[in-house]
Amino acid sequence: MKKLSVLIIDDSSVMRKIVERSLRQAGLKLDRVMEADNGADALNMVQGGAIDLIFSDINMPKMDGIEFLRQVRATEGAKAIPILMITTDGTEPKVLEAISLGARGYIRKPFSSDQVRQQVAEVLAT
Amino acid sequence: MIENDDFVKEFLVESNENLDQLDRDLIELEKNPASREILSRIFRTVHTIKGTTGFLGFSKLGSVAHAGESLLSRLRDGDFSLTPQIANYLLAMVDAVREMLAAIEATGQDGGQDYTRLVGALQGFQGAPQARQEEAPKPGQEEEVGLETPSGPLLLGQILSQSGHVSDAEIEAALQAQRAGDPRHLGEILVERGAISPAAVREAIEKQKQQQAVYYAANTIRVDVYQLDKLMDLAGELVLARNEIMRLAAAQQDACLLGASQRLSRITRELHEGVTRARMQPIDSLWSKLLRLVRDLAQSCGKRVRVEMEGRETRLDRAIIEALKDSLVHAVRNAVDHGIETPEQRIRAGKPAEGLLTLSAFQESGQVRIEISDDGAGINLARVKQKAIDRGLVTPEQAASMPKREAMNLIFLPGFSTAAEITNVSGRGVGLDVVRTDVEKIGGAVEIESEAGRGSALKITVPLTLALLSASSPSDAASVSPCVRPVTQARKAEGRR
Numbered sequence: 001m002k003k004l005s006v007l008i009i010d011d012s013s014v015m016r017k018i019v020e021r022s023l024r025q026a027g028l029k030l031d032r033v034m035e036a037d038n039g040a041d042a043l044n045m046v047q048g049g050a051i052d053l054i055f056s057d058i059n060m061p062k063m064d065g066i067e068f069l070r071q072v073r074a075t076e077g078a079k080a081i082p083i084l085m086i087t088t089d090g091t092e093p094k095v096l097e098a099i100s101l102g103a104r105g106y107i108r109k110p111f112s113s114d115q116v117r118q119q120v121a122e123v124l125a126t
Numbered sequence: 127m128i129e130n131d132d133f134v135k136e137f138l139v140e141s142n143e144n145l146d147q148l149d150r151d152l153i154e155l156e157k158n159p160a161s162r163e164i165l166s167r168i169f170r171t172v173h174t175i176k177g178t179t180g181f182l183g184f185s186k187l188g189s190v191a192h193a194g195e196s197l198l199s200r201l202r203d204g205d206f207s208l209t210p211q212i213a214n215y216l217l218a219m220v221d222a223v224r225e226m227l228a229a230i231e232a233t234g235q236d237g238g239q240d241y242t243r244l245v246g247a248l249q250g251f252q253g254a255p256q257a258r259q260e261e262a263p264k265p266g267q268e269e270e271v272g273l274e275t276p277s278g279p280l281l282l283g284q285i286l287s288q289s290g291h292v293s294d295a296e297i298e299a300a301l302q303a304q305r306a307g308d309p310r311h312l313g314e315i316l317v318e319r320g321a322i323s324p325a326a327v328r329e330a331i332e333k334q335k336q337q338q339a340v341y342y343a344a345n346t347i348r349v350d351v352y353q354l355d356k357l358m359d360l361a362g363e364l365v366l367a368r369n370e371i372m373r374l375a376a377a378q379q380d381a382c383l384l385g386a387s388q389r390l391s392r393i394t395r396e397l398h399e400g401v402t403r404a405r406m407q408p409i410d411s412l413w414s415k416l417l418r419l420v421r422d423l424a425q426s427c428g429k430r431v432r433v434e435m436e437g438r439e440t441r442l443d444r445a446i447i448e449a450l451k452d453s454l455v456h457a458v459r460n461a462v463d464h465g466i467e468t469p470e471q472r473i474r475a476g477k478p479a480e481g482l483l484t485l486s487a488f489q490e491s492g493q494v495r496i497e498i499s500d501d502g503a504g505i506n507l508a509r510v511k512q513k514a515i516d517r518g519l520v521t522p523e524q525a526a527s528m529p530k531r532e533a534m535n536l537i538f539l540p541g542f543s544t545a546a547e548i549t550n551v552s553g554r555g556v557g558l559d560v561v562r563t564d565v566e567k568i569g570g571a572v573e574i575e576s577e578a579g580r581g582s583a584l585k586i587t588v589p590l591t592l593a594l595l596s597a598s599s600p601s602d603a604a605s606v607s608p609c610v611r612p613v614t615q616a617r618k619a620e621g622r623r
Binding site: 011012013014015017018021059060061088109110 | 132133136137140166167169170173174176177178180181
């Protein structure tokens with residue numbers, strides 16, 4: 001499998017580390033791991049270079065995950081990057097909104113590395 | 127589940143920081159119950175804590191956060207609006223979370239306390255039924271500040287130059303004057319020369335502040351306080367070694383050695399200043415904790431108190447901030463408890479029902495002045511004098527001829543205020559000698575000003591840093607060598623706190 005460059009967006013630095021750790025534990029080969037604590041900063045990073053996969057929290061200061069999604073989808077060169085939302089509640093209306101805006105899925109906290117592996121495999125297979 | 131020991135420490139740091147903000151936000155929300163912005167921030171914090179506990183296996187903490195979150199989400203959805211009772215529940219939740227974080231830090235577990243009642247209260251809260259209010263959209267509220275992150279904060283001269291209000295030649299001339307020893311700020315020099323209007327300087331300073339805020343937010347890292355203290359100690363030792371070298375070099379008559387030791391001297395001074403700066407914290411880190419105290423106190427004595435703060439960003443050595451903590455708590459407690467009157471008393475006295483407590487801080491030539499003032503009942507000077515006479519602290523003759531300012535400051539004397547009546551009637555006095563001792567221990571000074579019926583102000587002046595030893599180069603060799611003691615003393619003083 002090719003090495004992945006991922007962007008992890010969450011306003012909690014602990015959460016970002018947990019996501020990264022579970023990606024590694026899921027056996028994914030990571031090339032670059034970028035982090036942002038809000039959607040606005042993440043948007044700048046997305047414009048900056050090749051990213052294979054994005055994990056984004058929903059509730060964040062400055063720019064939330066939904067607005068980030070909307071803006072990425074309107075950004076030339078970045079609109080096709082698969083995005084997975086991180087949420088504590090799969091039934092939250094915001095999650096549905098994210099899916100309708102083009103998020104490829106979501107992982108629910110607390111997630112296991114197995115769940116992350118499955119989700120990522122699904123996204124990368126299509 | 128993911129192995130998580132490494133995350134726990136970081137989780138504690140992050141959560142504790144968030145909790146301090148949460149206290150502040152909840153109190154702010156009580157004043158502006160309609161603010162979506164504050165409410166979302168509170169919600170987000172609790173949500174984050176809850177989300178992370180799931181990974182770390184702190185189920186009790188998770189359930190308290192979850193209960194808080196569900197109450198918050200109903201607030202957010204407008205099911206009911208914030209009442210003092212709800213605020214109490216939410217603050218109790220914050221306290222519970224804080225307790226559990228402390229337990230986790232100490233034992234690795236989220237503690238043996240039982241929070242089922244709190245969880246029940248948070249979850250079962252029905253609120254006063256209230257008509258849902260449609261909120262008018264407020265376009266300005268979520269506006270992003272469109273500032274680019276600069277590569278570093280600009281100097282005032284650069285900003286002025288970019289503004290086009292003043293020529294580069296004028297700025298250069300003013301900088302030249304500064305280098306030649308003019309102690310004034312760049313803006314002052316330019317204004318005095320008539321090169322620029324005061325308004326343009328103010329505008330530039332404002333712009334500089336904004337840029338600095340953006341810059342610091344993007345370029346700040348966390349450092350273990352222990353590491354910083356160690357660096358500070360080493361820098362102090364280096365200053366001593368430098369002094370020793372300077373003394374020896376001066377005796378050697380060797381031009382090369384002298385040149386090298388002067389270079390060493392300059393670098394040592396800059397290093398010492400740099401480490402000192404790195405240890406500075408905005409006083410807001412302490413004040414924000416006082417807000418909660420004021421709120422709880424005011425509620426328990428049936429008073430209404432508004433807090434205003436000026437100079438929150440004023441920076442002080444963290445050791446000074448630590449050393450001042452108890453004194454400020456004391457002063458604020460006194461002001462709310464004894465200074466500010468009940469709403470009824472205030473209205474009778476022709477004052478607004480809500481009392482005002484002002485915290486202010488500003489830097490003034492190497493010192494910081496901190497004032498805690500209230501618009502309460504003030505101190506009855508005659509009673510202060512009488513008490514001092516009764517306690518044998520002054521003679522009636524001394525008291526009669528004593529100027530007002532000195533007489534007022536009698537209340538700082540040890541043994542002055544053991545009697546409750548004075549504090550209840552006139553406002554202050556409880557243990558103020560302790561405040562004075564604490565402040566003087568760090569090289570500061572304290573005094574009180576008060577006007578009966580108008581309020582009181584406690585004025586504290588402290589040095590910017592706790593360094594008892596000046597790092598500037600020794601002026602004459604003779605005064606240098608016995609310098610070993612101050613550092614040890616400084617370290618002891620810090621170690622006690």
